[in-house]
Structure formats: structure tokens, C-alpha cells
Amino acid sequence: AQSVAQPEDQVNVAEGNPLTVKCTYSVSGNPYLFWYVQYPNRGLQFLLKYITGDNLVKGSYGFEAEFNKSQTSFHLKKPSALVSDSALYFCAVRDLRGFKTIFGAGTRLFVKA
Amino acid sequence: GAGVSQTPSNKVTEKGKYVELRCDPISGHTALYWYRQSLGQGPEFLIYFQGTGAADDSGLPNDRFFAVRPEGSVSTLKIQRTERGDSAVYLCASSLVRTGRTEAFFGQGTRLTVV
Numbered sequence: 001a002q003s004v005a006q007p008e009d010q011v012n013v014a015e016g017n018p019l020t021v022k023c024t025y026s027v028s029g030n031p032y033l034f035w036y037v038q039y040p041n042r043g044l045q046f047l048l049k050y051i052t053g054d055n056l057v058k059g060s061y062g063f064e065a066e067f068n069k070s071q072t073s074f075h076l077k078k079p080s081a082l083v084s085d086s087a088l089y090f091c092a093v094r095d096l097r098g099f100k101t102i103f104g105a106g107t108r109l110f111v112k113a
Numbered sequence: 114g115a116g117v118s119q120t121p122s123n124k125v126t127e128k129g130k131y132v133e134l135r136c137d138p139i140s141g142h143t144a145l146y147w148y149r150q151s152l153g154q155g156p157e158f159l160i161y162f163q164g165t166g167a168a169d170d171s172g173l174p175n176d177r178f179f180a181v182r183p184e185g186s187v188s189t190l191k192i193q194r195t196e197r198g199d200s201a202v203y204l205c206a207s208s209l210v211r212t213g214r215t216e217a218f219f220g221q222g223t224r225l226t227v228v
Contacts, residue, residue, distance in 0.1 A: 004155075006155075032214060034216060036219075042221065043117075043204070043219040043220055043221045043222060044156070044204070044206075044219040045219075046216040046217070046218065049214075049216055051214050090155050090156070099144060099146075099161050099163070099168060099169065100158055100161060100169050100171070100172070101146070101158065101217065102158060103148075103155035103156045103157075103158075104155050105153075105154055105155045106153075106154070106155050
């Protein structure tokens with residue numbers, strides 16, 4: 001069965017510093033991996049995805065994520081955090097054989113000015 | 114429309130009542146998903162449609178929950194004999210093509226409160 005773990009409930013970063021939000025996954029075979037962001041009172045917004053190819057994928061708002069197959073990880077990163085990045089971030093995995101997408105519990109990112 | 118539309122945005126119902134939640138996906142999107150998000154949790158998969166058929170309904174918690182998509186566009190999630198534990202935000206998402214490579218676009222959700 002697919003599963004996603006986001007080990008940190010909250011990540012605190014100072015504005016201008018690099019940020020990392022961690023995600024590990026479990027799935028049979030090769031996965032499709034996604035990151036979404038949720039701002040207060042707004043729907044989930046797609047940030048980026050890994051399908052195949054280059055392990056480093058770039059997405060919206062300067063975010064990127066690195067797929068590491070041996071560590072079954074897909075950590076979200078940004079070189080320089082902004083206060084406006086403060087939100088709830090979800091990692092998700094989809095099994096290549098189907099369309100069922102499983103989400104992690106979420107990590108709240110707090111960027112301090 | 115420009116995005117996934119869900120109605121109503123809020124629904125308060127009494128325990129034991131029947132509710133219907135509606136999702137209007139992005140035009141042309143063949144895939145449609147329903148998720149449930151409880152406070153402090155990630156979205157929990159309920160059901161996935163490809164066209165009119167439910168391709169995977171393994172996430173529906175019990176037989177009180179049912180979803181339809183009769184014409185391959187609008188979908189309705191139906192909950193019978195609601196319980197207080199059904200209170201959550203119900204999210205709908207749609208995506209464009211048959212393969213699993215595409216991301217899903219989410220609506221704002223329907224906040225269901227069972228009192």
C-alpha cells in the first residue's frame with residue numbers, strides 16, 4: 001500500500017534562509033510524487049511533481065524538490081524563504097499502476113521576518 | 114469554469130440526515146477525485162472517477178457514502194445517515210488526461226458540520 005510520511009509538524013525558518021520540508025514515501029514500484037501548498041481558507045495548490053527523468057524538479061514560486069530513490073525521499077526546498085511562503089505543505093504519492101493519490105499529514109511552514 | 118467549483122461551501126446538518134455535496138470539475142477534465150480533510154490532517158482519498166465510472170472507490174469509509182458522476186462531468190458525493198464523525202472538509206479535484214502523470218486541481222472544498 002502507498003504511504004507518505006512528513007516527519008515534521010512544523011518548520012520554522014528565518015526570512016532569507018534556505019528551507020527544507022521533508023517527505024518520505026512508500027509505494028510498490030516507481031512513484032509519481034507531488035507537492036501541494038494550502039494557504040488559510042484556500043484550496044490546495046499544485047507546486048511541483050516528479051514523474052521521471054532529472055531527480056531535481058523545479059516548480060512554482062521558486063520551490064524545488066529532489067527525488068532520491070534509494071532513500072525514498074522527495075524533500076521540498078527553497079534557497080531563500082519569504083514570509084509569504086508561510087503555509088501548510090503536503091507531499092503526495094501516486095502509484096504508477098493507478099490514480100489513487102495519497103497525501104501526507106502536512107507540514108506547517110512558518111517563515112519569520 | 115476557470116477552476117473546480119464545489120457547492121455548498123458550508124453545510125450544517127443534523128445527525129442522521131442525508132446530504133449531497135456537488136463538484137463541478139474543470140471543463141474537459143476526465144478524472145475526478147473526492148477527498149476528505151479533517152482538522153490537522155492531510156486529505157484522505159475517498160473515490161476516483163475516470164469518466165462516468167468509479168475506477169477506485171476503496172477510500173469510501175462505509176456504505177453510507179456514495180458518489181456518482183452520471184454524465185462524466187459534475188459529480189455528487191452523497192452521505193446517508195450522517196454522523197458527527199463525518200464532519201470535515203470534503204475536497205474535490207480534477208485532472209485532464211488518463212495517465213497518472215498529471216497533477217490534480219482542487220476546489221475550495223465543502224465544510225460539512227454534523228450537529
